[in-house]
Amino acid sequence: MPKWPFEALAEGQESDSLPAMGFLDHLEELRRRIIYSIIAVAVGFFACWWKVERIYDIMQRPIMDALRSNGMAEKLVYLNPTEPFNLYLKIAALAGLFLTSPFVLYQVWMFISPGLYRHEKRYVVPFMISTIALFSAGGVFGYEIVYPQALNFLIKFGKQFQPMITIKEYTDLFLAIILGMGLIFEMPILIFFLALMGIVSAGWMWRNFRYSILVIFIIAAIVTPTTDILNMCIFAAPMIALYLLSIGVAWAVHPKTRRARKEKKA
Secondary structure, eight states: OOOOTTSOOOTTSOGGGSOOOOHHHHHHHHHHHHHHHHHHHHHHHHHHHTTHHHHHHHHTHHHHHHHHHTTOOOOOBOSSTTHHHHHHHHHHHHHHHHHTHHHHHHHHHHHHGGGSOGGGGGGHHHHHHHHHHHHHHHHHHIIIIIHHHHHHHHHHHTTTSOOOOBHHHHHHHHHHHHHHHHHHTTHHHHHHHHHHTTSSOHHHHHHTHHHHHHHHHHHHHHHOSSOOHHHHHHHHHHHHHHHHHHHHHHHHHSHHHHHHHHHHHO
16 A cells, blocks of 8 residues: 555565655645646647637537538627637647646656655556546547537537527537546546555445446436437446446456465465
């Protein structure tokens, strides 16, 4: 079980891998990592600001396709003169954060790594790659499959009315779906750390599989923007697959499994 350096070392652990750090040293290290992250995100913001219109063109493509397929005007509206500028600021900031996320995640890892044992630090590369890959996969899944299906259903359902979709309302819905799917795809990472600390186990997750399915469908019903069963199932299907994957992750990294492998090698 990982411990911070100022905590008492468990018997039999490799104490030489944990350099001593005081509370003030941790605060100073946290301040340094936050400053580095803010500088990186600021650089990413200015880099994305020059292409912000192109970025928003990609973001609004699903709604334009849905409007076009239903024979409606392909145009979003705004209600306040400052709204487009504020929207572009928000988009550039989020795009910059995503662009610099590998560096930010590296800073997070550099802060928590002193609290890990030497054999646990080998997880840094898989952690960074899997975190970014899973979040990106969730975003792509939402952008290519979930969001277009939901938009087409909603636009078609209200076809008898003239839509006046504002850029703010559309962007909020877009971010809720894409970021939501990205966070949902991070389930194996969350289970990885919970299992690594011995909080959950593969056996416990398997025994509660039926209840997990119920919770997954409840979450899918909450986050889906439509009320039809098809879109809810589209949300729920990857969550079920990720839950099964998380069971394997929990089995691989749980302390009991690690001890068993160590005893077998001995």
